[in-house]
Amino acid sequence: EIVMTQSPATLSVSPGERATLSCRASQSVRSNLAWYQQKPGQAPRLLIFDASTRATGIPARFSGSGSGTEFTLTISSLQSEDFAVYYCQQYNNWSPLTFGGGTKVEIK
Amino acid sequence: EVQLVESGGGLVKPGGSLRLSCAASGFTFSNYNMNWVRQAPGKGLEWVSSISSSSSYIKYADSVKGLFTISRDNAKDSLYLQMNSLRAEDTAVYYCARASGGNSGFDYWGQGTLVTVSS
Numbered sequence: 001e002i003v004m005t006q007s008p009a010t011l012s013v014s015p016g017e018r019a020t021l022s023c024r025a026s027q028s029v030r031s032n033l034a035w036y037q038q039k040p041g042q043a044p045r046l047l048i049f050d051a052s053t054r055a056t057g058i059p060a061r062f063s064g065s066g067s068g069t070e071f072t073l074t075i076s077s078l079q080s081e082d083f084a085v086y087y088c089q090q091y092n093n094w095s096p097l098t099f100g101g102g103t104k105v106e107i108k
Numbered sequence: 109e110v111q112l113v114e115s116g117g118g119l120v121k122p123g124g125s126l127r128l129s130c131a132a133s134g135f136t137f138s139n140y141n142m143n144w145v146r147q148a149p150g151k152g153l154e155w156v157s158s159i160s161s162s163s164s165y166i167k168y169a170d171s172v173k174g175l176f177t178i179s180r181d182n183a184k185d186s187l188y189l190q191m192n193s194l195r196a197e198d199t200a201v202y203y204c205a206r207a208s209g210g211n212s213g214f215d216y217w218g219q220g221t222l223v224t225v226s227s
Binding site for chain 1: 154214215
């Protein structure tokens with residue numbers, strides 16, 4: 001099983017600041033990585049796929065980078081609606097598909 | 109507009125069974141692989157099962173293998189999850205999710221249905 005480790009668990013950021021979230025895979029997943037945003041009481045929303053491609057309708061302030069085992073999600077200037085939990089997911093190996101434990105981005 | 113609507117959740121006793129459904133609309137259901145993902149209260153996301161567009165390819169998480177069965181009816185635009193021998197640790201919100209066209213992540217999710225396993 002590919003284990004996905006996200007850090008930090010909680011990130012405190014002021015509105016307008018940059019947020020950098022990390023995701024590490026226990027073995028290479030090439031670029032087969034997605035990022036999701038989840039707000040309380042809502043379903044997850046796909047932000048980034050293939051490590052760096054924004055999904056339809058996702059603002060340009062969200063960007064993804066990395067390949068292999070190290071990945072980063074950057075939110076360039078946090079807006080109030082961006083405070084949420086973010087998950088990474090690898091789909092290089094579907095047996096099983098695995099998610100990271102999540103990073104909560106909270107208001108500083 | 110793509111919509112996924114889950115139903116069938118509820119309170120069930122340990123050892124009981126439940127069948128979840130996911131009604132799809134707004135896209136050609138038979139062209140897409142589909143998935144179930146769950147989230148225990150206050151916890152992260154856990155992939156449960158996947159089924160290919162023609163049902164020829166099915167995968168399960170080890171935690172549910174032999175207990176849960178995923179299926180689909182392309183004529184009814186519907187996805188199902190039959191859950192047997194339920195345990196307290198199966199308590200979660202269950203989401204159905206569409207795999208994107210290139211199987212690059214899950215691009216649409218339902219609102220989820222809560223399954224509570226308790227005596």
